[in-house]
Amino acid sequence: DAGITQSPRHKVTETGTPVTLRCHQTENHRYMYWYRQDPGHGLRLIHYSYGVKDTDKGEVSDGYSVSRSKTEDFLLTLESATSSQTSVYFCAIRDGLNTEAFFGQGTRLTVV
Amino acid sequence: GESVGLHLPTLSVQEGDNSIINCAYSNSASDYFIWYKQESGKGPQFIIDIRSNMDKRQGQRVTVLLNKTVKHLSLQIAATQPGDSAVYFCAENPVTGNQFYFGTGTSLTVIP
Numbered sequence: 001d002a003g004i005t006q007s008p009r010h011k012v013t014e015t016g017t018p019v020t021l022r023c024h025q026t027e028n029h030r031y032m033y034w035y036r037q038d039p040g041h042g043l044r045l046i047h048y049s050y051g052v053k054d055t056d057k058g059e060v061s062d063g064y065s066v067s068r069s070k071t072e073d074f075l076l077t078l079e080s081a082t083s084s085q086t087s088v089y090f091c092a093i094r095d096g097l098n099t100e101a102f103f104g105q106g107t108r109l110t111v112v
Numbered sequence: 113g114e115s116v117g118l119h120l121p122t123l124s125v126q127e128g129d130n131s132i133i134n135c136a137y138s139n140s141a142s143d144y145f146i147w148y149k150q151e152s153g154k155g156p157q158f159i160i161d162i163r164s165n166m167d168k169r170q171g172q173r174v175t176v177l178l179n180k181t182v183k184h185l186s187l188q189i190a191a192t193q194p195g196d197s198a199v200y201f202c203a204e205n206p207v208t209g210n211q212f213y214f215g216t217g218t219s220l221t222v223i224p
Contacts, residue, residue, distance in 0.1 A: 031210060042201060042216040043156070050210050058211060090155055098144040098163065098205055101212065103155035 003027045006091050006104040013111055019078040021107050023091030025071075032074040033058075033092040033101065034066065036085075043090065049074055081111045124221045131189040133218045135202035140183060144205040146212070147176060147187045151198045159187070159200075189220075197222045 003026035013019050023032060033048040035058075045058030047066040055066050063085060065077045078085055088108050094101040125131045137145070143164040148156035162169045162176045162185075169176050175188040185202050199219050205212040 033211075035214075040216065043214040045211055045213070048210060056210070092156075097210060100146055100158040100161055102158065103148075105155050106153075 004091060004093055004102060004104040006089075006107050008107060009105065010108045011110070013081050013109070015082060015111055016080050019081050019109065021076045021089055021091075021109070023074040023076070023093075023104060025074075025093045027093060027095070027102075028071060029093040029095045030071075031094045031096070031101075032068065033094075034064075034074065034076045035090045035092065036060065036087040037090060037106075038087050046076065046089075078109075081109075083111050085109065086111045121216070122219045122221070124223055125192050127194060127222050127224050128191055131187075131192045131196070131220060131222075133187045133189075133200050133220065135185040135187075135215055137183050137185065137202070137204045139204065139206050140180070141207050142204040143207040144212075145176070145178060145185050146203045146205070147174075147185075148201045148203065148214075149196075149198045150201065150217070156201060192220075192222050194222045194224060196220060 005024045007022045034046040035043040037043050044060045046060055046064050047058055049055045049068040067075045088106045090106050091104040092101040146161045147159040149159050150156045160171045160174050160176050162178050173190045177186045199217040201214050201217045203212045203214045
């Protein structure tokens with residue numbers, strides 16, 4: 001799976017609690033992305049990173065923050081989880097623009 | 113965000129027949145396109161890509177066609193097999209962006 005590990009793979013959390021998802025890569029790729037996948041919406045971009053400490057917002061960034069302190073790790077934080085953030089979250093990496101992206105196995109998050 | 117849509121949300125084909133999955137995109141400045149396959153419970157998997165300076169690209173049993181005039185992309189799968197049953201996504205990368213955008217997906221079912 002192109003050296004991408006997402007953790008945890010499954011999580012149930014309560015409304016209002018903070019949650020952090022981790023994406024770890026061993027490919028030394030420059031670009032890292034966080035997507036969420038919901039029925040009827042396909043994959044929507046939350047945030048992405050184009051280098052260490054360089055991040056930008058995607059289509060659905062409200063309620064999420066990210067950090068990238070080193071090349072291999074990209075963290076997604078839900079500052080105060082809501083039920084609308086129940087989803088499957090995917091991390092993706094790619095080496096450069098106009099190249100294919102490789103995806104992790106996903107994290108299924110349930111906010112109750 | 114960008115508009116990347118699919119003409120048909122579901123497609124059923126007989127085993128051995130050819131499959132054609134269509135995708136429309138809205139940004140004429142996009143110069144790179146990717147097709148992904150997603151099996152249940154897994155992350156998207158890269159199938160094939162094409163750049164805007166090409167009209168056609170072939171892989172193993174798959175062909176991608178790009179019609180820039182009508183902003184249309186298609187994925188052809190030859191001799192469809194049961195293992196091809198999955199959801200297929202197209203994605204586009206605008207020439208000026210670090211991001212890539214996904215359509216909502218087409219679910220392909222292969223009937224034995």
